[in-house]
Amino acid sequence: MKSAPLLRAAGDTGGGPSGYRSIAELAAKTGLWVLTAVLSVLFTLLLFAYVIRMSEGDWRSLAVPWQLWMNTGVLILGSIALQHAATIARRPRPDGLNASLLIGGVCGLAFLAGQLWAWERLNALNHTIAANPANSFFYLLTGLHGVHVIGGLVALAWGVTLVRRYPGALRSRLCVALCARYWHFLLAVWLVLFGALLWITPEIARNLCGVS
DSSP states (O other), X not given: OTTGGGGSOTTSSSOSOHHHHHXXXXXXXXXXXXXXXXXXXXXXXXXXXXXXXXXXXXXXXXXXXXXXXXXXXXXXXXXXXXXXXXXXXXXXXXXXXXXXHHHHHHHHHHHHHHHHHHXXXXXXXXXXXXXXXXXXXXXXXXXXXXXXXXXXXXXXXXHHHHHHHSTTOHHHHHHHXXXXXXXXXXXXXHHHHHHHHHHOXXXXXXXXXXXX
């Protein structure tokens, strides 16, 4: 059938109808934009809830663990590594691509390990999830972000598989590029969350909510 070639993954061998390649690329990029838009709304609503809840009188602020500073640096390093990988993937000879992907993946795992370390230290100090609303929001925000980092690592593992199986193919380059963009999004979300945890105080929250 004439439609049979269209069922192949476009770009596996660098060939395939150019129209199909452009449609597949557009679909993949649109899917990522939709995903990040939905997640942006989700985290924005959670931050609104965080500020509103903080404005109430029973809020007891939680000291941000120092491990979160380390985790921020690790996430930035991973974002840089994946951007480098996306740049290399566009070259005719993508030398060093696997190393950059590996660094990005290791940074993601290190970030998750750092988050678990921070949680363990907080629990050791009796700052459990149910101790007060500040603790509950801390675990919710950082935990939800960590879940999406795990999702990013799964996508990155798929990208590494494609790169090894189809080096230089369109969908390999596209997967690496989308992984990098998603990682940049996770970094941006984390910087906003980290900034909120660090600098929004009950006084600021009450002013924002108009509570005296």
